[in-house]
Amino acid sequence: MELTFWLLDVTYGVVGNAPELRLFGITNDDKRVLVLDRSFRPYFYVLPSGDVNNVFTNVKRKLEGKVLNVEIVKRRLFSNEVDAIKVIATIPEKVRELRELAAEVPGVEDVLEADIRFSQRYLLDMGIKPSNWVVVDQCEETKGNYQVDLVCLAKTRPRMIEEHKLPSFKILAFDIEVYNPRGMPNPDRDPVIIISTMTKEDGVKMFVVNDDKNDAKIIREFLDYFKRYDPDVVVGYNNNGFDWPYLVNRSSRIGVRLALSRMSNPPEPSVYGHWSIIGRANVDLYNFIEEVGEIKVKSLDRAAEFFGIMKRDERVLIPGHRIHEYWDDKSKRDQLLKYARDDVVSTYGLAEKLLPFAIQLSSISGLPLDQVGAASVGARVEWMIFYEAVKRGELAPNREERPYETYKGAVVLEPRPGLHEDIAVIDFSSMYPSIMMKYNVSPDTLVLGDCDDCHVAPEVNYKFRKSPEGLYPGLLRMLVESRRKVRELMKKYPENSPEWTLLNERQRALKVMANAMYGYCGWLGARWYRREVAEAVTAWGRNLLKTVIEKAKSLSLPIIYGDTDSLFVRNISDKVDALINYINNELGFDVKVDKVYRRVLFTEAKKRYVGLTIDGEIDIVGFEAARGDWAEIAKDVQESVAEIVLTTGDVSKAVSYVKSIIDKVKAYQFDIDDVIIWKTLDKSLNEYKVLTPHVAAAKQLVEAGYKVGKGDMIGYVVVKGGGAKLAYKVKPYILVKDIREIDVDYYVEKQIVPAAMRILEVLGIKESQLMEGKAGKSILDYFS
Known part of the structure; x- marks a missing residue:
């Protein structure tokens, strides 16, 4: 049969002596499915320094009897064609040992891609990304002890299709309160006294211990309810940092098996510090709040207030170290219950605000929904690059420990101190991504020697081939074009309709990922790191801003301030229009008036000002308030x-x-x-x-x-x-x-x-x- 499903989670197991990929998803008709694929094997590449045939012979001899196959393949590394030796292993657990053995072979320069997680390797090679719709053309129904409606064995490779809709999720928010008379609670000693949940269908449920504080009873009740409700997405606030590790350890201590996954396993720690619940997406909303700069103190109550879910003065606030006091004092216990209720309601409210964006980040980056928040911005960008590299046959370099290094940054003009009226801010839309596309700036287009047909960066004089299009510019162009299509599609739907909202979150995620590409260039932990790339981009940025400043002077348009990718100028409409036309049409960069200030106050310091927009909003930049x-x-x-x-x-x-x-x-x-x-x-x-x-x-x-x-x-x-x-x-x-x-x-x-x-x-x-x-x-x- 043919099966179409939305990919929620992916993992693998070993059956006999063969790996089995397990793809959990949700179908159009609201069924929970598991697709098994037993056709894929782990592999890595060996890069020879000398004659490939000699190295191939020696690698094959060294690994004889330990691998399924060894073969010579053509690949690219930083755009240069190379002969690589592909080593195909039996199971993922053998790869580390095989990598070390291969590295010992004389003539081996490097071993590449041996550190890619097996389930992620599978997704890369299949060209499918989580949080997208996937089709398996031939899937044979089979049996299995899983908490799903259908299990089937893939007979053909899965393929991803473009479909701008979401399945019907079941979302469960949860939060725990722990008895803590000795300060920081200890799961070997201190019981869980309240477990709160909230779902769309059932509202708030609270599992509360009796005076004997027998938490085994409420944990079992929570477990039974969890299994009955059968959520696809579980959300919490710092649940990776506290709730899950505490609940798992406490359950183990009191002899309760916390079998919450769709394979009846307890939650377990996984990559990026998140906790995995196999077959479901466990999302820690705190990860996303960490990236909201406007929220200075990242507590749940402040995050909920920021997003308009619940005002702090309308909810119960109890310091964490005093939870036990409110339990011990029965006159205060209702307050504690209200506090726990407010927490889980706030968590569910945050999920409604943040999950749509998280889903789109997952869909674009290729990281599963439960990992994308916990992963760094650099990791998200890197997985997106991985997909493009696999399509191009480009090998991924290994991670390296690099010493910290600095390079010249963007232009920041000295501000004109004092108060100014009627100021327009000209914003260079995605300046750095635009530079990377315009000048084909990428690690694989960098030329270290002579070049007759190259873009040459000002000041630093680094050279980048004009063609073919590099890895970074190609990916950026895809993101920009995808965003343009999505924004066009949005026009077909009423604003704030479910379809419009979904597409709006997607275009926002596409923009975020495109703008993060430059940051990845300068990230020392990046696989595709080249210092010259980051330096060249900022050099072109400085040159662009200086060129625009000179043009503004020729138009007699007063400049009040400039910083990186924006200029503050007097709002003289004809001169502002002339400057924008010059930048758009003659320089080839997309700019617009981002905002107009009725009044703006600059100090003598750079990056420090306050302004009142014509819409009545106050912007405070660079002061203590920020x-x-x-x-x-x-x-x-x-x-x-x-x-x-x-x-x-x-x-x-x-x-x-x-x-x-x-x-x-x-x-x-x-x-x-x-x-x-x-x-x-x-x-x-x-x-x-x-x-x-x-x-x-x-x-x-x-x-x-x-x-x-x-x-x-x-x-x-x-x-x-x-x-x-x-x-x-x-x-x-x-x-x-x-x-x-x-x-x-x-x-x-x-x-x-x-x-x-x-x-x-x-x-x-x-x-x-x-x-x-x-x-x-x-x-x-x-x-x-």
Whole structure:
């Protein structure tokens, strides 16, 4: 029979002495299916340094009896044709041993592609990507002990088809609360007291222990419900970092087998730090929130508020270390249950916002849905490049350890300090991808010697062949063309219809992946890394911006500021139009007016300004408000000062506002959340040589019984007393018992006033005026 299904998950097993690929999916008619393919074998390439035939003979002799086949094949490496030796193994587990044996053979220069995961190798060679529709023309129904509606054995190679629709998913959000009287909970000791779930069909369900805290009972109840509901996608918030490892370890400790996968296995750790539930997609939404720069503190409550799911002041907030108190005190237990409910509702709401984009990232990159969030941006781009390389017969270089190196970056002009009115921002749409396509910049088009028909990068003089089209430009052109087609297709559907929304997420994902290509060029961990590529692209970028600046000067169009791929100019419509026409038509780059500011304020520093758009939005760039290492109160003050100055034109009003905040702080009229300073531990505690504030706070947490380590975000406040050094005046916010411990003078002098002065000092305001003086000028006195 022919079978069409949407590819959700892929894994493999070994049956007898042969690997079996397992493709889990969902059909058009809402059936859960498993397609088995036993026809594929693992392989890798051996690259000879000398005569290929001699090396081939020696490799074959060395591996005799251990492999299925050894053959000489033609491939390309950085566009140069090479003779490679393809070694086909019996099962994936043998590849590491075979690779090492092959590397020992005299005349072997390198062993390539031996580190590609077997299931991903299969997808690459078949040319199919997860989160897409796949057809198997001949599939024979068979038996199997799997939690699916249909199991069939593929008799033909699967093929991918283009279909802009999604199957009917079953999504389950879940969250756990753990009893933790000793600080950081331990699964060998501390029970799970609440498991919360939410689905579209059943709403919120809560599995709550009795007073005896017998969590084996609720874990079994959760397990039974999970199997009955049979979700395709499971979502959580930091579930890879906490919920799954805790639940799996706790279940093992109390003798409950957490058989949640469609093969009746427990969740298990997998690549990129994610936890795999075979046959389903386990998605940690925290991975995607980590990439949202506007959310400084990545907690679930703040992410939910940012996306308009639930306001923080409308939900129950309980510090994690006090969960046990709310359980032990029966008068507070309802609050704890409401807190758990709010968490799972927020998680489900985030899934509705983030999953459509995650699905498209998976579909484009080729990484399965449960891996694409946990993978780095570089890894996503690299798998996308892999697919293109396989089509071209291009071998993938091995990863290398490379020393850190810098190169000259983009043009950043000195801003004109002060206030400016009616400013247009000219945006170079995808400048770096456009440069890579225009000049065929790619690792495989780089010419290190003489070249008669090459593009030559300004300043650095690197040469790139004009033809054939390179790996990077070819892939970029495909992404750009795909995005153009998708946007055309969107016009056929009503805005915000399901079809329009799906296509909109796809065009956004295509844009994100195209723009990430340049970052991949300069990523030291990239397989296809060439420093010359990254340097050449930025050199062409600098040259382009300088050329445009000279043209603007010839048009007598004043330039206020310029940064990388945008120019801030006076909004003189005819001159702006003339400049845009010049860039589009004569230079061949796509630009447009991205936004127009009614007012914009520049300081003397680069990359630091605040602006009010004609739509009434406030942009704050490069100030404390856009950084995570200042207290929330400093961020709020700065945003409010910017808004007052830009919207009312009244500096006195801004000064009065700051003074009122100072008065409130000195009277302790604030919440502790307002004064927490957040900082991430970027290495292990014992690796720090200097005692910084967040390290000092982290050490206090350890002493109090909490487990902290690399990657954890530490929240601390500055308290009274201690020594002259700030590190001796900090305390983890969760250990503060009384808000009057807070050193309010520190927050006034080192947070509130400096944050406000970043904006107000450009307007001539002195620090003393915030503390006691008066401001008597109008904003109009400060216009440049």
